[in-house]
Amino acid sequence: MDGPLINEDRWLVPEAYSTVLMAPLAGLKVLLRFSLITPPVLQFSFIILDPLLLLSNDAFSLASGDTKVIAAVYGPKAGTRKNENPEKACIEVIWKPKTGQSGKSESEYEMVLKKTLQSICLLNVHPNTTTSIVIQVVNDDGALLPCAINAACAALVDAGTPLKHLAVAICCCMAENGQILLDPSKMEEQKVKAFVYLAFPNSMVSVLPEGGKSMEHGILTSVTHGVMAVDDYFSCLKLGRPAASELSDFIRNSLKSKAGNDPSKAA
Amino acid sequence: MAAKGGAAPATYSPSPTTYKKKRAPIFTDVDWVRPDGRDFHHCRPAFLRTGAVNAASGSAYAEFGNTKVIVSIFGPRESKKALMYSDTGRLNCNVSYTTFATPVRGQASDNKEISSQLHKSLEGAIMLDTFPKTTVDVFALVLESGGCDLPVVISCASLALADAGIMMYDLVAAVSVSCLGKNLVIDPVSEEENYQDGSLTITCLPSRNEVSQLTITGEWSSPKIHEGMELCLDACAKLGKIMRSCLKESASTSQE
Amino acid sequence: MGGSTNGATDLSSEMEVDAFRRLFPLRFHERHLLESVRPDARSLGKARETSLALGAVASADGSALAKIGCTVNPTMLAAIKMEVMTPAKETPDEGCVAIDFHMPPICSPIVRPGRPAEAAPVVSKQLSDTIISSGMIDLKELSLVSGKAAWMVYLDIYCLDADGALFDAALLAAAAAFSHLQIPVVSLNDDGRIVVVSKENGGDKKEKNKPVNEEKRKLKLKNIPFALTCILHKKYILADPTAEEESIMETLITIVLDSSCQLVSLYKPGGPALAYESVVQDCIALSRQRVKELQKVLNESILDMEVD
Numbered sequence: 161m162d163g164p165l166i167n168e169d170r171w172l173v174p175e176a177y178s179t180v181l182m183a184p185l186a187g188l189k190v191l192l193r194f195s196l197i198t199p200p201v202l203q204f205s206f207i208i209l210d211p212l213l214l215l216s217n218d219a220f221s222l223a224s225g226d227t228k229v230i231a232a233v234y235g236p237k238a239g240t241r242k243n244e245n246p247e248k249a250c251i252e253v254i255w256k257p258k259t260g261q262s263g264k265s266e267s268e269y270e271m272v273l274k275k276t277l278q279s280i281c282l283l284n285v286h287p288n289t290t291t292s293i294v295i296q297v298v299n300d301d302g303a304l305l306p307c308a309i310n311a312a313c314a315a316l317v318d319a320g321t322p323l324k325h326l327a328v329a330i331c332c333c334m335a336e337n338g339q340i341l342l343d344p345s346k347m348e349e350q351k352v353k354a355f356v357y358l359a360f361p362n363s364m365v366s367v368l369p370e371g372g373k374s375m376e377h378g379i380l381t382s383v384t385h386g387v388m389a390v391d392d393y394f395s396c397l398k399l400g401r402p403a404a405s406e407l408s409d410f411i412r413n414s415l416k417s418k419a420g421n422d423p424s425k426a427a
Numbered sequence: 428m429a430a431k432g433g434a435a436p437a438t439y440s441p442s443p444t445t446y447k448k449k450r451a452p453i454f455t456d457v458d459w460v461r462p463d464g465r466d467f468h469h470c471r472p473a474f475l476r477t478g479a480v481n482a483a484s485g486s487a488y489a490e491f492g493n494t495k496v497i498v499s500i501f502g503p504r505e506s507k508k509a510l511m512y513s514d515t516g517r518l519n520c521n522v523s524y525t526t527f528a529t530p531v532r533g534q535a536s537d538n539k540e541i542s543s544q545l546h547k548s549l550e551g552a553i554m555l556d557t558f559p560k561t562t563v564d565v566f567a568l569v570l571e572s573g574g575c576d577l578p579v580v581i582s583c584a585s586l587a588l589a590d591a592g593i594m595m596y597d598l599v600a601a602v603s604v605s606c607l608g609k610n611l612v613i614d615p616v617s618e619e620e621n622y623q624d625g626s627l628t629i630t631c632l633p634s635r636n637e638v639s640q641l642t643i644t645g646e647w648s649s650p651k652i653h654e655g656m657e658l659c660l661d662a663c664a665k666l667g668k669i670m671r672s673c674l675k676e677s678a679s680t681s682q683e
Numbered sequence: 684m685g686g687s688t689n690g691a692t693d694l695s696s697e698m699e700v701d702a703f704r705r706l707f708p709l710r711f712h713e714r715h716l717l718e719s720v721r722p723d724a725r726s727l728g729k730a731r732e733t734s735l736a737l738g739a740v741a742s743a744d745g746s747a748l749a750k751i752g753c754t755v756n757p758t759m760l761a762a763i764k765m766e767v768m769t770p771a772k773e774t775p776d777e778g779c780v781a782i783d784f785h786m787p788p789i790c791s792p793i794v795r796p797g798r799p800a801e802a803a804p805v806v807s808k809q810l811s812d813t814i815i816s817s818g819m820i821d822l823k824e825l826s827l828v829s830g831k832a833a834w835m836v837y838l839d840i841y842c843l844d845a846d847g848a849l850f851d852a853a854l855l856a857a858a859a860a861f862s863h864l865q866i867p868v869v870s871l872n873d874d875g876r877i878v879v880v881s882k883e884n885g886g887d888k889k890e891k892n893k894p895v896n897e898e899k900r901k902l903k904l905k906n907i908p909f910a911l912t913c914i915l916h917k918k919y920i921l922a923d924p925t926a927e928e929e930s931i932m933e934t935l936i937t938i939v940l941d942s943s944c945q946l947v948s949l950y951k952p953g954g955p956a957l958a959y960e961s962v963v964q965d966c967i968a969l970s971r972q973r974v975k976e977l978q979k980v981l982n983e984s985i986l987d988m989e990v991d
Contacts, residue, residue, distance in 0.1 A: 243793060264808040271805045275953030279934075354816075356949075361957060378957025382936075382949050386816050387906075390946045390967055397960065438766035438835040441869050441877045479756055480844045482791045482926070493741055497843060499789035521796040523787055526839045527743045527762040566788040566796065568841070570760065571742055 226345075228298035231311035233319035236289035248283040250290045253312075258297045269295075269305055276309055276329075276359055276381045282322040291321060302346040303331035305357050305383065310411065317415050325363030327380055328408040332356045332396040334388050340399050354386030356396045362408040376405060440531045462618050463492065470602070470614040470662055475583070475673040477590040485591020489583035492616060493573025498584045500591035503561035516558035520546040520565045522580055528572040530617075541577055548581050548601065548630035548640040554594040563593055574616035578603050581630055586670050590677070597632035598670050599639060602662040604655045606647060613658055627652065629659040633667030708931045716919050723925065728969050730911065730923035733855070733977065735984035737863040745864030747984075749856040751923075752846060759849075761840040761856035763864050767827070767877040768835040778825020778833040782811040784840045784853055791845035791926075806850050809950065810840070810857060813939055817908040817947045820861065824902055827869065827895050832877050834866070847925040850937055851910040855977060858907045862985055866901070868894045906941035907981070910948075911973040913938070913966050915956040922969050936963075938970040942978060 240250040253274040255266045277293065293315065295308050306329035313327050333344045333355035341348060349355055359381035384393070465471070471492035479488035483499035490496075506517055522541045526533045549565065565588070567580045578601035585599035605615035605623035612619055620626070625645025631638045638660075643652065704711045704722075715721055725731070731752045740746035743762035751758045770777055784807035786800040794800045814820070825834040838860060840853045868880045870893060880894050914921040916932040929935065934954030939947040946967075951958055958966075 264804040267801070267804040268808040271801070272952040275933075277953070279953040279955050359953075375957065378959050379951060379963070380957060381953050382951040382958070384946070384949050385812060387818065387941065387945050387947050390940075390944070393946050393949060394960065394963075438768040439876070440764075440766050441867065441879045480789060481752075481756060481846060482844055483789065486789070495740075497789055501792045504792075521788055523796070525760075525762070525785075525787075525841055526783070526837070527740055527746070527764050530742055532764040532766065532837055564788070564795075568787045568789045568843075570841075571740055573741075 226299065227301045227304055227307045229304070229308045229311045230296040230298055231308065231315035232294045232296070233291060233312075233315045233321065234294070235291035236286045236321075237292070238289060240288055240290055244290075246288045249281065249286040249288075251278050251281060251283075252290055252292045253277070254292060254294045255308075256294065256296045258300060269308065272305065272381060272383060273308060273312060276327055277312060277316065279380060280313065280323050280325060280327045280361065281316070282324055285322045291316075291319075300346060302344045302349040303357070305329070306331050306343075306359070309359050309381070310407070314411060314415060325361050325375070326408060326411065327359045328362045328404045328411065329357065329359040329381070330400050330404050330407060332358065332400045332403075334386070334392050334396065338392075340392075340396055342399065342403050352386070354384065354388040354392070356385075356393065356400070357381070357383040358397065358400045358404070360401065360404045360408075362405070362411075376401065442530060461612065462616055467610055467612045468658060470666075471616075473666065473669055475586060475670060477586055477674065477677045483587075483591070485587050485589070485593070487583050487587035487590055489579050489586070491573070491575065491579050491614065493571055494576055494579045495570040495573075496567060496576070496579050496583045497570060498565065498567045498580065498587040500584075500587045500593065501564040501566070502591075503558035503563050503593070506560060506562045510562075512560065514559045515555040516553075516560070517562040518546060518550055518553060518555065518565065519562050520549065520567075520584075522567040522569065524569045524572065528569050541580070544577055544640070544642070545580055545584060549584060549588070549599060551637075551639040552585065552595050552597060552599045552632055553588065554596065557594045563588075563591075572617065574618070574620050575603055575614055577601070578614075578628055578630070582666060582670065586673065589674055597634050597637075598667055598674075599630055600633050600663040600666040600670060601628060601630040601640075602659045602666060603628035604658055606645065606651060606655070611651065611655055611658060613662055627655040627659065629656060629663060631660060631663045633664045708927070712928065712931055716916070716921075721921065721928070727919060728922050728972075730973055730976070731925075733980050735855070735859045735980055737859060737984050737988045744867060745860045745862075747856050747859030747863055749852050749859065751848070751852050751855075752925075756844055758842070758844050758846065759840060759852045759856035760843055761838065761853070761860035763860050764837045764839075765864075765866060766835045766837060767832050767869075770826070770830065770833040774822075775830035776826045776833075777822040778827075778835065779822070780811075780815065780820060780825075780836045780838065782814060782838045782840070782857070783807055784810055784842070786842045786845065790842045794845075802849065806853060809850055809937075809948075810853055813854060813908055813910070813948050814857060817906055817939075817941055819858070819904050819907055819941075820902060821905075827877060828871060831875070832871070845926060847927075847929045848912040848923050851912050851923065854908060854910045854939070855981075858904070858909070859981055859984060861902060861904055862907075862981065863988065864902055866896060868900070869896060870894045906943060906945070907978070908939045908941045908947045909970075909974045909977040910937055910939045911966075911970040912936070913969060915954065915958060915962060917956070920962065920965055920969065922973070934958075936966055938966055940967070940970050940974050942974065944971055944974065 236249060240246050241252065244250040251274055253270045255262060255270045257266055293312050295312060297304065309327055309329035316323060331343055333341050333348060333352040335341060335352050344352065344355060358379060361375050361378060361380050363375055474490040475487065477487045479497050480486040480499045483501055485500040486498060488497050503516060520542050522538050522545055524538065565584050567584060569576055581599055581601040588595060589598060602614060604611050604613045604627050605619050606625040607619060607623055615623065625647050628642045629638055630640040719727055721727065734750045736748040738746060739748040739760060740762045744765045746762035748757040749759040768779065784803055786794050786803040788794050788796045825836065827833055838857060840856055842849060869877045870880050872878050911922060912924060913936050914924045914928055914932045915934040915936060921928060934956035936958055937950040941947050
């Protein structure tokens with residue numbers, strides 16, 4: 161295992177989650193293992209990530225109600241939806257809230273996630289196909305969107321979707337006294353004056369692209385809430401970037417160990 | 428209190444119109460002044476303009492007093508996949524209201540009914556066989572409802588169709604009259620419509636002198652119907668002229 | 684690949700401009716960008732001409748039309764209707780604002796009746812987040828009778844012509860509608876309901892039911908937020924994109940600054956181009972300029988209305 165951060169058990173779906181929603185997924189997985197010719201679903205996978213746990217290095221906070229999201233990838237299925245470019249692969253995001261029906265904030269999350277994932281996927285590899293990513297919120301304890309971006313990204317890797325690079329998302333927030341906190345809980349999110357969701361690209365290139373700017377310095381996605389000074393945003397950026405790279409190391413390691421431990425994929 | 432507490436508090440409009448439904452006594456008299464001071468047989472001043480929406484293939488804006496309408500035309504474009512092959516074109520009409528169109532928020536009348544009326548009155552005027560297999564979409568948005576919405580939508584839609592270059596036998600002009608007691612009032616405002624005993628709407632092709640739709644509701648005597656129709660047809664002919672001059676004007680400005 | 688691009692060049696020399704624009708939209712725009720000009724003759728950092736007309740809807744308590752672009756056509760229509768509600772128990776002295784953004788079928792060929800545009804709820808959510816979090820409106824000002832009645836402000840924004848940067852235009856129209864808002868004078872009647880004091884029946888009832896909000900006819904707006912959307916494409920930054928530009932170059936960044944140039948929102952949902960710090964700085968500089976422009980447009984429209 162890779163240090164104390166990761167607990168192997170957490171890669172399995174705990175009993176509690178095998179509810180009505182998860183049961184058909186699990187069933188499909190078994191089905192897939194036996195026949196790879198089921199047309200609508202070629203690959204699918206799930207992964208649970210917990211950014212609070214990852215950053216705080218505190219394995220016990222899991223029990224005290226953290227942000228949890230299940231991301232499942234289906235596809236690529238044949239054909240794109242209307243109004244999409246058929247010469248490229250289409251990414252579709254379906255955001256399922258913890259309870260109740262999807263509303264405006266869900267469709268906003270869907271749009272942000274869709275555009276973020278579109279920019280990390282190699283869309284020319286599977287033209288005229290649709291890959292669906294279903295995000296099921298299990299528990300919202302702040303920084304929900306970053307958690308979903310990380311989970312979706314890991315799920316895409318697990319599904320073998322061709323990617324340019326990974327996306328790593330974090331949340332920074334500005335307290336009233338000007339202090340910057342990383343990865344707030346729901347309570348903190350409501351109390352602080354402003355918070356920023358940031359996603360950075362994370363690639364393994366050893367040669368820098370033209371311009372000499374490291375790709376990690378570019379912002380892939382930024383969503384902010386609340387009023388802050390422009391300089392505060394840049395301090396968030398400064399603090400967020402190293403945190404994101406730390407997080408990306410963890411994600412890479414855990415994806416590697418997952419691939420190594422999965423007998424079905426090893427073959 | 429009317430409003431109950433809870434997650435989504437119920438709201439109500441403080442405007443007095445919500446509970447004052449009684450017919451104002453003045454309308455029963457022989458001599459009364461219309462709410463906007465017009466003669467009984469005078470239409471509201473009409474303002475028409477084509478090309479209101481850049482994204483559409485044709486569009487028009489119409490303002491008759493407080494009634495403000497925008498109509499956009501899209502197409503002729505591919506019909507819905509589920510539809511059968513047809514060697515004549517299809518017409519698809521939809522009318523919607525803004526939430527602030529009516530005095531009390533979100534109280535607009537049935538859109539489906541108005542949409543189908545719009546469809547019926549336009550269908551006969553359009554040369555559908557000039558665009559086989561395809562659909563022309565006529566979408567209308569009532570920005571503000573100040574009475575006589577349907578006639579305004581119809582006239583505006585035919586102007587927008589002309590702007591989009593859709594072949595028509597003639598422009599379509601629509602006018603309605605209300606029967607209030609002993610009087611006939613042309614081009615009624617919402618307040619008059621609310622108290623009317625009957626209403627008569629004529630949609631016609633003025634140059635061909637053809638009627639594409641005639642709707643009569645409420646209580647009418649035969650001579651009254653006759654009088655109402657005469658009034659409407661006369662007004663339609665005049666409206667047709669205004670529409671024609673509006674089109675000519677926009678065509679001449681675009682040529683310059 | 685090489686062959687096809689060469690083919691395009693050969694063709695383009697003979698092709699008509701319009702056909703070239705349709706067949707090779709990206710090359711068409713990039714060719715313009717090389718000359719630092721855009722198809723509509725704007726320079727890259729220049730936003731479209733903008734104007735406002737207040738009080739466009741007579742049946743609303745406050746309304747505004749925003750026109751963006753050189754045409755005479757309005758792009759956004761915002762209108763406010765005030766209703767009365769019972770305030771929540773936790774906040775007895777506060778009213779509420781409900782914001783909705785609509786894209787009716789008339790505005791764009793993509794929207795069909797019965798199937799709302801995907802963008803509408805997203806813009807709607809962004810607008811309410813921005814307006815509420817900017818602190819433009821003090822919800823306490825919407826209180827009528829503490830714990831009993833408060834205003835529910837319904838703000839509906841209709842897109843009449845979708846031509847890019849919808850959020851910017853919608854936010855401007857919303858801010859203008861709030862500046863135009865005239866709160867009706869109301870009183871509490873004997874049944875405990877709030878009713879409008881109209882001119883004719885105000886006289887005889889005056890002693891019994893006093894108006895509850897005679898002094899509070901206008902909202903005090905502070906820190907009005909203004910937005911600017913930019914396209915990031917390669918090394919170029921294009922301010923205030925049209926719908927065509929948005930569909931071809933996909934990376935959008937929306938910056939909302941308030942009148943004191945505090946950052947209200949920096950919104951970049953993905954996109955193939957990355958926003959480096961210097962690029963973000965440049966966009967913010969463009970937004971600062973735009974805030975000044977829009978502030979002026981808004982002030983002028985308010986003055987115009989007062990003169991009339």
